[in-house]
Amino acid sequence: MVLVRLKGFEKLTNVDEALSIFFKALKPKRLGIQRILVDDALGRVTAEDTAAPVDLPSFDRSAVDGYAVRAEDTFAASQFKPKTLRFTQKNSVNRGQARQVWTGNPLPKGSDAVIMLEYTRTTRNQLQTLIAVTPGENVSKKSEDISEGEIVVRAGMRLQPYHIGFLAALGIIYVNVVEKPKVAILSTGNELVELGKKPRRNKIVNSNRFVIEGLCRELGAEPVYLGIAKDDEKDIGARILEGLEDADVVVTTGGTSVGVADLVPIVVNKMGKPGVVVHGVAVRPGMPTALGILKSKPIFVLSGNPVAAIVGFEVFARPTILRLQGIEHESRPVVKAQLAKRVAGVLGRRVYLRVKAFEKAGEFVAEPVHTKGSSLYSSMTRANGYVVIPEDREGLEKGETVHVHLFSSLAD
Amino acid sequence: MVLVRLKGFEKLTNVDEALSIFFKALKPKRLGIQRILVDDALGRVTAEDTAAPVDLPSFDRSAVDGYAVRAEDTFAASQFKPKTLRFTQKNSVNRGQARQVWTGNPLPKGSDAVIMLEYTRTTRNQLQTLIAVTPGENVSKKSEDISEGEIVVRAGMRLQPYHIGFLAALGIIYVNVVEKPKVAILSTGNELVELGKKPRRNKIVNSNRFVIEGLCRELGAEPVYLGIAKDDEKDIGARILEGLEDADVVVTTGGTSVGVADLVPIVVNKMGKPGVVVHGVAVRPGMPTALGILKSKPIFVLSGNPVAAIVGFEVFARPTILRLQGIEHESRPVVKAQLAKRVAGVLGRRVYLRVKAFEKAGEFVAEPVHTKGSSLYSSMTRANGYVVIPEDREGLEKGETVHVHLFSSLAD
Numbered sequence: 001m002v003l004v005r006l007k008g009f010e011k012l013t014n015v016d017e018a019l020s021i022f023f024k025a026l027k028p029k030r031l032g033i034q035r036i037l038v039d040d041a042l043g044r045v046t047a048e049d050t051a052a053p054v055d056l057p058s059f060d061r062s063a064v065d066g067y068a069v070r071a072e073d074t075f076a077a078s079q080f081k082p083k084t085l086r087f088t089q090k091n092s093v094n095r096g097q098a099r100q101v102w103t104g105n106p107l108p109k110g111s112d113a114v115i116m117l118e119y120t121r122t123t124r125n126q127l128q129t130l131i132a133v134t135p136g137e138n139v140s141k142k143s144e145d146i147s148e149g150e151i152v153v154r155a156g157m158r159l160q161p162y163h164i165g166f167l168a169a170l171g172i173i174y175v176n177v178v179e180k181p182k183v184a185i186l187s188t189g190n191e192l193v194e195l196g197k198k199p200r201r202n203k204i205v206n207s208n209r210f211v212i213e214g215l216c217r218e219l220g221a222e223p224v225y226l227g228i229a230k231d232d233e234k235d236i237g238a239r240i241l242e243g244l245e246d247a248d249v250v251v252t253t254g255g256t257s258v259g260v261a262d263l264v265p266i267v268v269n270k271m272g273k274p275g276v277v278v279h280g281v282a283v284r285p286g287m288p289t290a291l292g293i294l295k296s297k298p299i300f301v302l303s304g305n306p307v308a309a310i311v312g313f314e315v316f317a318r319p320t321i322l323r324l325q326g327i328e329h330e331s332r333p334v335v336k337a338q339l340a341k342r343v344a345g346v347l348g349r350r351v352y353l354r355v356k357a358f359e360k361a362g363e364f365v366a367e368p369v370h371t372k373g374s375s376l377y378s379s380m381t382r383a384n385g386y387v388v389i390p391e392d393r394e395g396l397e398k399g400e401t402v403h404v405h406l407f408s409s410l411a412d
Numbered sequence: 413m414v415l416v417r418l419k420g421f422e423k424l425t426n427v428d429e430a431l432s433i434f435f436k437a438l439k440p441k442r443l444g445i446q447r448i449l450v451d452d453a454l455g456r457v458t459a460e461d462t463a464a465p466v467d468l469p470s471f472d473r474s475a476v477d478g479y480a481v482r483a484e485d486t487f488a489a490s491q492f493k494p495k496t497l498r499f500t501q502k503n504s505v506n507r508g509q510a511r512q513v514w515t516g517n518p519l520p521k522g523s524d525a526v527i528m529l530e531y532t533r534t535t536r537n538q539l540q541t542l543i544a545v546t547p548g549e550n551v552s553k554k555s556e557d558i559s560e561g562e563i564v565v566r567a568g569m570r571l572q573p574y575h576i577g578f579l580a581a582l583g584i585i586y587v588n589v590v591e592k593p594k595v596a597i598l599s600t601g602n603e604l605v606e607l608g609k610k611p612r613r614n615k616i617v618n619s620n621r622f623v624i625e626g627l628c629r630e631l632g633a634e635p636v637y638l639g640i641a642k643d644d645e646k647d648i649g650a651r652i653l654e655g656l657e658d659a660d661v662v663v664t665t666g667g668t669s670v671g672v673a674d675l676v677p678i679v680v681n682k683m684g685k686p687g688v689v690v691h692g693v694a695v696r697p698g699m700p701t702a703l704g705i706l707k708s709k710p711i712f713v714l715s716g717n718p719v720a721a722i723v724g725f726e727v728f729a730r731p732t733i734l735r736l737q738g739i740e741h742e743s744r745p746v747v748k749a750q751l752a753k754r755v756a757g758v759l760g761r762r763v764y765l766r767v768k769a770f771e772k773a774g775e776f777v778a779e780p781v782h783t784k785g786s787s788l789y790s791s792m793t794r795a796n797g798y799v800v801i802p803e804d805r806e807g808l809e810k811g812e813t814v815h816v817h818l819f820s821s822l823a824d
Binding site: 038039042056057059063065102103104105106140144145146152153158160161162163164165166168169170171173189191195196201202204205206207208209210211212213214215217218262304305306310329330331333334335336359364375376377378380381406407408409410 | 450451454468469471475477514515516517518552556557558564565570572573574575576577578580581582583585601603607608613614616617618619620621622623624625626627629630674716717718722741742743745746747748771776787788789790792793818819820821822
């Protein structure tokens, strides 16, 4: 079949070029900075480098329960030839002495190692060590974890449980994080009704809203729902304006294709400069995606088909929302897997193929989820990741090694 | 060195055996079920299978903007030999007719395919199609996504954005989810002070609390902090009792080793039956971990060393908290990588080695994070995953293929 395009997109922009055009044109305002308790900081993104205010540990301390000693006093001790040391209660250990310490206790002056409890025998005032220890053994040295002034967490890090623990261990109570980006979400289409409204015949429940809200939350952004706009320029324009006033990002779904209903890009272009900077992307699904900028804020005009909207969000909105937070790189987990069967690509288009990845006899396998349309939720719920078929490939071969980008847990 | 054990654990239980003993002895009460709005269900775990109440789509609908036709009327049409059809405004399409439809519109009676707008030319009341379409082309068939009565989401699924969208698309407003398990967290140790209290000399900020809270939240559980108990049986016992009354799970840190300060397992055993079912696990770090059960509730007695506590939580508390929610399997993402250098293991112990995994020239590489102790937060913040060295291996070889379990995003 010869590709004829009498109407439609003059030219589809390839994904990398689209991203490059968009990021070059976008000069977003920096998000605000919030000072919050470390208790509340899980999953938030740091706004700046944080330096250690003190050494950790702040003193040489015992890493075990046992006896602090001078290591040289234990040399040559063994199970069969124990060495005998005298107990001291003082906070310093002299030659031939041992002092009991618990995990975390400061190392008494003069001692340089700790013998674990279980390698000793005790009498009333004598200790027999059944092993030799080397200087520093079972000791957490001052600043072994981090030195005063060193960076604990860099700017642009999403805080994990152990980051919070690290900050707390250093006595840090507050941390400066980036404000959650607000994402205004607009659904368009005369055919849509809100969930819970009695759906009349031929109407469709607006479900994209929930998908986009969820995807935003997963990135640490705060969704703001703008409702459903009719296929009407004024209605769409007014709501986008509302979104631009309140939010840092606007995402719309529906009204992106090239028919008469192709309203959202038209409206965005009428609202100001630069307006739409990309319309029509060489991607499948998600071809009619448009990328706009108004008031220095990004606008993602996504397809009304759920899967196409998800792909458009993944490819364009996701990296943008991460960048706004100062995160340069936060990839989905990737597994290398063998493709279970041949799949067709589309020359000149980047195809996002849903697959189910699982482990089989120690090997990872990616099984393409068969689906016709980009409107099927079941193609997502039966998959746990996607594989990218590059623009220059007619397809991927059975058994070929592919990268699976996981959006859910590996399957059994 | 000959391993001598005069005090200490009689015997270390290996990890798989410990899990088996523990799960056999644990007969947890089922968590309650909560009926919530799908709007609030992101990340929650389904309590039951949910069946589709209707077909989706509920009618044959157009998947594109274009013209609904009888496919046979278009056969043999081409760019060079277009076929001409007459427009109709009616809701049925007869031979030789075409009716304009937008994406999502119901397919008019009599039509069986849709020609995309861009492959047509129109005059006032005539349509020229430049391509042939096959029956079903560009049509979303009734129930193509799911049929009434089919399962949309199974019990024990953590709801992702596209699950929520799927449920909403089907008109489902409420979903039954498992109540969030409550996890009571107790920190023990005379050396500990709360974050924010002026730390006196030789004191340590209680940071484990924040780590365990974060790990719980990541699993969808609700942490309840019980404070710091002194190394005192009464204090520890009273707080564990408080935890057992209010929560579904108790996690303690500190006071697990075999010295005089080995209080928590002693207390748990005094509190009732079966008490401690495992004490001392052949794992590194985390050897002094104890697993207890009181009032049919699991008690995880973890090390006071942060990394050992994290490993103990990962190995024992994580699968338990998931099971309580009805999730049989929710693995961390796994990448296969080549180990960058040789690492030593410990025969008879399962070693959790922190590594930094990254992609280099298309290959994944796992670089061990060098660290002596299990007390160092920096060994976590410099890593993004762990590799398991099995009990029967003296070490892993440089270049060996290993599975990296990611706890954070892949590194650059």
